[in-house]
Amino acid sequence: MWAATGMLALFLGAIVVTAIAGSAHPPSHVETVNPDTLRTIGEFATPGVTVNADGGVTVAMRAEFYVFRPEVIRVPAGRPVTFRITSPDVLHGFQIVGTNINLTVAPGYISEATTTFATPGEYLVVCNEYCGLAHHLMQGKVIVEGAP
Amino acid sequence: MIAATRLILANLAVAIVAFALGALMAVMQAVARAGVQVPFGSARMYYLSVTAHGVLEALVFTTFFIMALGYLVAGTTLGRVAGLKWAWAGFWVALVGTVITTLAILSGTSTVLYTFYPPLLAHPAFYLGATLLVVGSWIWCGVMIGSYRAWRAAQPGERVPLAMHGMMTTVIIWILATAGLAVEVLVLILPWSFGLVDRIDPIIARTYFWWFGHPLTYFWLLPAYVLWYTVIPRVAGGRLFSDSVTRVVFVQFILFSTPVGLHHQFTDPGISSGWKLVHTFTTYAIMFPSLVTAFTVIASLENAGRARGGTGLFGWIRLLPWRDPFFASVALSMLTFALGGFGGAINAAYAMNAMVHNTAWIQGHFHLTVGTAVALTFMGFTYWVLPRLTGRAIAWPRVAMVQPYLWFVGMQFFSIPNHIVGLMGMPRRVYTGEYQDVAAAQAWIPLVNLSAIGGVILFVSAMCYVGTIVVTMLVSPRGERLPMEYAEAMAPPEPGPSIWDRFGVWTAVAALMIIIVYGPPLYRLHTMARFPSLGFSPF
Numbered sequence: 001m002w003a004a005t006g007m008l009a010l011f012l013g014a015i016v017v018t019a020i021a022g023s024a025h026p027p028s029h030v031e032t033v034n035p036d037t038l039r040t041i042g043e044f045a046t047p048g049v050t051v052n053a054d055g056g057v058t059v060a061m062r063a064e065f066y067v068f069r070p071e072v073i074r075v076p077a078g079r080p081v082t083f084r085i086t087s088p089d090v091l092h093g094f095q096i097v098g099t100n101i102n103l104t105v106a107p108g109y110i111s112e113a114t115t116t117f118a119t120p121g122e123y124l125v126v127c128n129e130y131c132g133l134a135h136h137l138m139q140g141k142v143i144v145e146g147a148p
Numbered sequence: 149m150i151a152a153t154r155l156i157l158a159n160l161a162v163a164i165v166a167f168a169l170g171a172l173m174a175v176m177q178a179v180a181r182a183g184v185q186v187p188f189g190s191a192r193m194y195y196l197s198v199t200a201h202g203v204l205e206a207l208v209f210t211t212f213f214i215m216a217l218g219y220l221v222a223g224t225t226l227g228r229v230a231g232l233k234w235a236w237a238g239f240w241v242a243l244v245g246t247v248i249t250t251l252a253i254l255s256g257t258s259t260v261l262y263t264f265y266p267p268l269l270a271h272p273a274f275y276l277g278a279t280l281l282v283v284g285s286w287i288w289c290g291v292m293i294g295s296y297r298a299w300r301a302a303q304p305g306e307r308v309p310l311a312m313h314g315m316m317t318t319v320i321i322w323i324l325a326t327a328g329l330a331v332e333v334l335v336l337i338l339p340w341s342f343g344l345v346d347r348i349d350p351i352i353a354r355t356y357f358w359w360f361g362h363p364l365t366y367f368w369l370l371p372a373y374v375l376w377y378t379v380i381p382r383v384a385g386g387r388l389f390s391d392s393v394t395r396v397v398f399v400q401f402i403l404f405s406t407p408v409g410l411h412h413q414f415t416d417p418g419i420s421s422g423w424k425l426v427h428t429f430t431t432y433a434i435m436f437p438s439l440v441t442a443f444t445v446i447a448s449l450e451n452a453g454r455a456r457g458g459t460g461l462f463g464w465i466r467l468l469p470w471r472d473p474f475f476a477s478v479a480l481s482m483l484t485f486a487l488g489g490f491g492g493a494i495n496a497a498y499a500m501n502a503m504v505h506n507t508a509w510i511q512g513h514f515h516l517t518v519g520t521a522v523a524l525t526f527m528g529f530t531y532w533v534l535p536r537l538t539g540r541a542i543a544w545p546r547v548a549m550v551q552p553y554l555w556f557v558g559m560q561f562f563s564i565p566n567h568i569v570g571l572m573g574m575p576r577r578v579y580t581g582e583y584q585d586v587a588a589a590q591a592w593i594p595l596v597n598l599s600a601i602g603g604v605i606l607f608v609s610a611m612c613y614v615g616t617i618v619v620t621m622l623v624s625p626r627g628e629r630l631p632m633e634y635a636e637a638m639a640p641p642e643p644g645p646s647i648w649d650r651f652g653v654w655t656a657v658a659a660l661m662i663i664i665v666y667g668p669p670l671y672r673l674h675t676m677a678r679f680p681s682l683g684f685s686p687f
Contacts, residue, residue: 003439004435005436008435011432012428025498026414026415026501027502030419031417032418032678034679089684090267090350093415093575095506097589100503102502104413106351106354109350128506128576130195130268132268132684133259133686136578136582139584139586
């Protein structure tokens with residue numbers, strides 16, 4: 001019993017310390033959007049990369065039946081990149097392979113996560129939530145470009 | 149003869165048929181993913197078979213097996229199953245529901261996987277059949293509670309036997325869990341699938357689903373724990389470590405198995421991180437009784453090994469009955485569950501979850517837990533219980549002796565590569581992991597092929613099990629029925645009921661905890677400005 005208590009205290013301690021000290025939280029953005037007008041109105045009608053005043057970038061994205069829009073995303077290394085993504089149809093996943101960016105994408109909700117890519121290169125993007133018969137064909141690419 | 153033997157056998161039969169069908173679906177998936185051409189191989193058949201495998205194994209096999217076990221425990225510990233007609237009615241309702249849902253899946257109109265997240269929209273028959281399966285299981289709950297109350301009224305002041313205590317815990321967890329499912333399916337999904345309402349909110353539906361989805365895993369696991377605690381020490385030739393500690397463990401599962409579901413939704417939008425952290429704490433609380441189980445069940449086995457003359461620090465292990473298929477199944481289940489448990493601690497880790505969420509790691513994980521700790525325990529138990537129920541000796545004892553080891557080996561081959569390839573980023577539930585030959589995806593291929601080998605070994609093991617059971621029932625002559633006996637405790641229980649036997653009190657506390665941890669996030673979801681979604685059937 002004491003061994004069990006000790007192990008759990010250790011586990012939870014590690015989680016609480018990183019959550020407070022390192023701001024290590026799961027993606028938990030709370031914002032809604034109308035999925036019916038996604039393709040015509042607002043930031044998701046023209047998905048893509050915009051540069052912010054602080055030098056970071058924001059990427060507005062749609063995950064929809066079997067494609068990410070945009071399919072290829074170019075972002076700078078070493079600067080904060082915020083992904084904002086939603087769906088006009090069913091649930092999708094947005095996972096950048098080799099990183100800890102892993103979002104559930106739901107119609108009606110905007111998922112958001114911020115990261116800084118340290119290493120330039122090409123990263124595979126996959127959908128990790130079953131969305132229909134071509135789920136395994138849904139993929140994209142993040143190209144992280146080094147400082148000029 | 150044990151009360152309600154025919155009822156128990158009927159439930160077992162449905163469970164084993166579902167298991168066999170589900171295994172067939174699984175081996176097709178495993179080899180198709182490795183690029184081997186299978187008959188009717190296509191993306192359509194792949195996702196259909198994922199749906200069928202999940203429903204048949206995780207929902208049908210488990211539920212019918214647990215209903216059989218519940219009646220067996222009530223019949224042997226209490227000497228009665230009260231309301232046998234109701235029990236049969238529950239069986240038929242659940243069976244009809246199972247047939248309807250299975251047909252809906254096989255028709256190709258309901259390829260929504262066993263998690264059926266809206267706004268994926270299946271044929272209404274899929275939801276209707278699943279509802280009947282759950283209604284059938286609720287009737288089982290009613291019969292179990294009725295049997296318990298009738299026994300208590302006849303034996304005032306006596307303490308309910310430990311195995312029945314564990315099964316009552318299972319019943320209560322199932323009722324608490326399916327309350328969430330009932331809201332999702334009866335209130336949200338059924339009216340929507342019949343076209344009475346147009347729209348559904350996917351995040352709200354998911355939240356009610358995971359209210360159900362995590363305690364579902366304890367609904368599977370607790371009956372296995374009941375066998376580990378109350379039968380296996382006797383099979384091994386020893387005694388249960390402690391009756392009282394076991395009751396405390398069971399009650400902790402009532403308290404903590406439900407208010408934890410948000411750890412399945414760490415990556416979801418619409419739910420703030422504070423509530424996700426609260427559910428992380430409750431999730432780690434539920435690991436406590438499992439860790440205590442690991443320590444105390446092993447203590448029982450050490451007691452058995454030493455009773456057989458084992459000495460030294462590890463000498464007792466060798467003397468345990470490794471050739472007994474039930475003992476071997478449980479011992480290998482426990483070993484596998486230790487790995488699964490540590491993987492689960494990573495899944496539930498608030499921030500680390502992002503590395504594994506919805507990757508192949510997850511299917512690796514739950515094939516260790518439900519796919520081995522639960523399923524292998526149930527398989528081994530069948531070898532033990534059939535001679536006791538029917539008087540028939542197991543037909544192929546050598547096959548039965550090897551089968552659990554085959555499962556164990558196959559599962560390591562299946563599961564370890566899936567864990568690794570998941571960490572490398574491969575998603576779960578994909579027809580192929582090719583991704584247009586991107587370099588990152590190329591590295592996954594050898595591991596996927598390795599897991600396919602594991603899948604084939606598992607299928608051979610499954611067919612050994614099913615074949616042995618079928619031949620036993622059809623060919624083995626009826627002889628003397630072996631006695632059905634439970635393990636005695638090293639420390640005998642206090643004679644009268646204690647606070648840990650007050651199921652009503654603990655159920656009320658558990659319900660209060662569910663309200664506390666689910667009330668605020670659900671209230672916020674229901675009241676905020678939202679845009680629910682139309683249904684889609686992309687299959």
